[in-house]
Amino acid sequence: MLLKEKIDAVERDDLGKLEEIMGEEQVYLLISRGFDQNIAEYRKTLGLKGDKLSDIVQEVPGEFRDEFAGIYSRLKESLDEAKTLNDNCQKLIKTKLGTVNKRLRELEGAKTANYGDPKKPAAPGSHIFSKSI
Numbered sequence: 424m425l426l427k428e429k430i431d432a433v434e435r436d437d438l439g440k441l442e443e444i445m446g447e448e449q450v451y452l453l454i455s456r457g458f459d460q461n462i463a464e465y466r467k468t469l470g471l472k473g474d475k476l477s478d479i480v481q482e483v484p485g486e487f488r489d490e491f492a493g494i495y496s497r498l499k500e501s502l503d504e505a506k507t508l509n510d511n512c513q514k515l516i517k518t519k520l521g522t523v524n525k526r527l528r529e530l531e532g533a534k535t536a537n538y539g540d541p542k543k544p545a546a547p548g549s550h551i552f553s554k555s556i
Contacts, residue, residue, distance in 0.1 A: 424505075424508070425444060425447055425448065425451070426505055426508035426509055426512060427508060428440070428444055429441065429444045429445075429448075429508075429512050430508065430511060430512045430515060432444060433512060433515050433516055433519060434515065436519070462476070466479065471483075476495050476498070476499075477495065477499075479491075480492050480495050
């Protein structure tokens, strides 16, 4: 499944693979939009009133209801799994970005700190000998 590959790419910090997967996701996003449009057309053609597939299950004629309910159940299970994987991936990405931001702040702090670099002047009052002596 593409989302599992995405999580793996994020865990391995494989930005090339992550970019490739995100491109593939765009294709699936377009396909899902087409699916939504097809459902709306079928609802209209069949005179079904439900806005959601779960509502439509109850409107399907009896001889087809069990088959449709089974298809709906498998689709819902797949979508729920995809949503869970996507949520986990988003959390992982946020965690990784937080780590990157923390490291960037640490690096920025290291650049501005004076750790005895002779080219940088010492901060006022930081000499070992006090002016009061």
